[in-house]
Amino acid sequence: MKEYQTITEISGPLVYAEVDESIGYDEIVEIETAQGETLRGQVLESSEGVVAIQVFEGTSGIDQNASVRFLGETMKMPVTEDLLGRVLDGSGRPIDDGPEIVPEERQDIVGAAINPYSREYPEEFIETGVSAIDGMNTLVRGQKLPIFSSSGQPHSELAMQIARQASVPEEEEGDDEESSEFAVIFGAMGITQEEANEFMEDFERTGALERSVVFMNLADDPAVERTVTPRMVLTTAEYLAFEKDYHVLVILTDMTNYCEALREIGAAREEVPGRRGYPGYMYTDLAQLYERAGRIQGREGSVTQIPILTMPGDDDTHPIPDLTGYITEGQIYVDPDLNSQGLQPPINVLPSLSRLMDDGIGEGLTREDHADVKDQMFAAYAEGEDLRDLVNIVGREALSELDNKYLDFADAFESEFVDQGFDQNRDIEETLEIGWDLLSMLPKDALNRIDEEFIEEYYREDDSERQVVEAAD
């Protein structure tokens, strides 16, 4: 291994060095400063004689006398089942004072694309216990379903609720797939120490930590390191899922910080920027993360992703949520208005979507009437929402009886169906029964999206038939 003291230029997170051998693209670099500090970096561009290095920890402290070592390999993540229960930093080094990790394998963090031919189509329902998700935007194993939120919203609580509850029914039911256990991998990118503490306390309180791996890149950690953290997370997830048969739930927060880091590197390299200064390759870059969710034929495990992103200005046309939405299989919107009304979780189901839902629900998976109930509730709630605008102008009296019923439905939908509290865990049966309780507020012939057979079976002719009385209280 050759050492160079040939740094010619230092600019932002980038270091340029002259070399007299050929250095591979993406190779890992160690830089030792005059003070004896060792920094790590990665080759971003390799030309004859000169390489551009992106330094994860930032370039402060580096001068032209610092020595540069090329390790001759691309970045690897040491993986083993023993990682479960451990807390690591954003580059995968333990920070929990635990024993040293003896890796079983060292895997390339870039991760090759899964051959679409080898994938298995995800259609196994995950019960999150959250009605607004299970009932209206069902999550399935191997899906990538981001939470679109904005600053100051309780997206972390929602993510924790999902992480906590999604695991439970799997272990209870067990049936013949008992070998597949559940694991949570949590990747924090640029979140505050306080947020991180909340997650950690919740993990410890519920005992979830022992089947979790936590990667922490906090707000004051180097920004460039954030570009590596999710790759470490996903490499670990793939290992546990496809080699150790775990059902892995990956929570990545906050993707916005990740994208900011990409932009920072792009700007330092003086690249031609795409929209709003983000690099033109951001779609490809994000896809290389999100597409690592999925199932593979012949393998027991699965990787399900819930990336969280805070939309700058609560604007979903901003490049980060926009590109994410084009890659992921739907999205869950956390709505500031609903939050200020005190709904927990404040999920707005209308713009939310789960693309894989249709194959994951129905007879034998959830319940035979699920799809119809969902469609009808969407239509009725949308109708009620529209009428709310009108009420503000003409008042309730000016509306027809049916319109008033839609308004009542919309109110009840929010207060009884969506607002369940962060601690309540509802099974799918309960969610659908609440759905029918609500739909029965509307006249039968307004239920045009539901099969007549199901109306016969489930429609409540009068209030006494309500199955779930005052569920939310």
Added chain:
Amino acid sequence: MSKAESTETTISEDGVIQSVSGPVVSARDLDARMNDVVYVGDEGLMGEVIEIEGDITTVQVYEETSGVAPGEPVENTGEPLSVDLGPGMLDAIYDGVQRPLDVLEGKMGSPYLDRGVDAPGIDLEKEWEFEPTVEVGDEVGRGDVVGVVEETVTIDHKVMVPPDALEEDETTEVTAIEAGSFDVTETVAELANGTDVSMHQEWPVREARPSENKKTPRTPLVSGQRILDGLFPIAKGGTAAIPGPFGSGKTVTQHQLAKYADADIIVYVGCGERGNEMTEVIEDFPELEDPANGNPLMARTSLIANTSNMPVAARESCIYTGITIAEYYRDMGYDVALMADSTSRWAEAMREISSRLEEMPGEEGYPAYLAARLAQFYERAGYFENVNGTEGSVSAIGAVSPPGGDFSEPVTQNTLRIVKTFWALDADLAERRHFPSINWNESYSLYKDQLDPWFEDEVADDWATKRQWAVDVLDEETELQEIVQLVGKDALPDDQQLTLEVARYLREAYLQQNAFHPVDTFCPPEKTYLMLTTIETFNDEAFKALEAGVPVEEIVDTEAAPRINRIGVQEDYEEYVEELKSEIAEELRSLY
């Protein structure tokens, strides 16, 4: 350069890598022409020459370049990127440079896509039963069919004289031809001018295959989707764009077209989209029945899957690979429909490569040649008279994913300048689960007039009149809704309230269609027509009742009319519709 013969090619002019940056590699001392295929580095990664400046050649690499270092060799094959054409392309799934993904899985022994592994686009060893259609002594010209093989249960693959074997209008004599079992590389016919015709041809992807001339398309590509066939039809040989923000149903619409469009051959290009979506196609299509003949859908389908996480350069080429395969089947006289999902990802791949080349950017960072490339692609679609005298068509349907759902961005705008059918997807409709969420006010089809004669002959002679009636009612509704937003529905006069009710049936029963319902998912034009006439029956009877003095509340609150919403799911719709029409009339007449 086709992969079928890459093993035998002798490689000459070598170069040396000078620099590596993502998918863009520069090489020194490489003697190459533009668009030549080269093999890069010790691992032999496939790439294509995209820029030459002095003795520096720039190459876009179709595979991941991690670990590739300056000093490694670059080998030139001296041939442009080509596809292997021949039997075996149907029921196959390829990546963006026509490597079969199932073969790659076997060769790599892993569910992940490894680097430096190559495979020919068609199976070179498989034997096919060749049946000659010409005899020794017959005169043949370029593109002429010399025989057929049964490629799948649905499709007979026609073996043609390569279009570049002869000059235009030149003919030559068949000197030897025989029936029997051959693999694709063996000669099945010999021609007097020295050409050996085999089942295997190659064609450079960036060059359109020759044709005699292009004709005005006059037959619709019937899709079984009510809003498309009924309001915004596309012709066989036509072009269409489906722009829409995420979640508005572009992919479902594309899948519905691939499943139910009455084309002979479907080429489905998944360009930079989701892996799970391609898996859905791979899993569903072999099980789904072709509505035309009951055979598995895969028997008429060729899939190209270059998902968003696969190398970006191969995403740039996958559209060309797709359209070249489509043209080849067109030459056999088939009607081919090509779906590209999504052309925006293709444009982004161009942008990414262009920015790595440090080209001067045009609008929003896209290269200045974006419009030209889009136009070139859509111009390869059309209804053609082929060089061998047959007629065939390539219909191109491109999804567009505008950032933020804003149609004013460059890809949407440049696409709209070329295509003649525009199906605008609408986030508001999707949000209220109105699917397919195609906005009937914004969408258009410029083929309507030239296709009407077909619908009038085949379905009903008042097809165009009925359509205009529906459009008028929907237009009126849009205007009325603006008033309703201000004053409420009850403030409208009775006749306008009734119009809203009729429009509601049009929207809920006619325009909405459930892609996941086994019956409703495919709606033949006859059913589309009958559904419309049922709504019109309600309209006519209801207005008669209103004139006779029946209050609008009573008309709206009838039993029979809501069953219009269930026509879509009826298998025996003819009987249902007849009954329903008379019940609607009876009930409304009983009110006065």
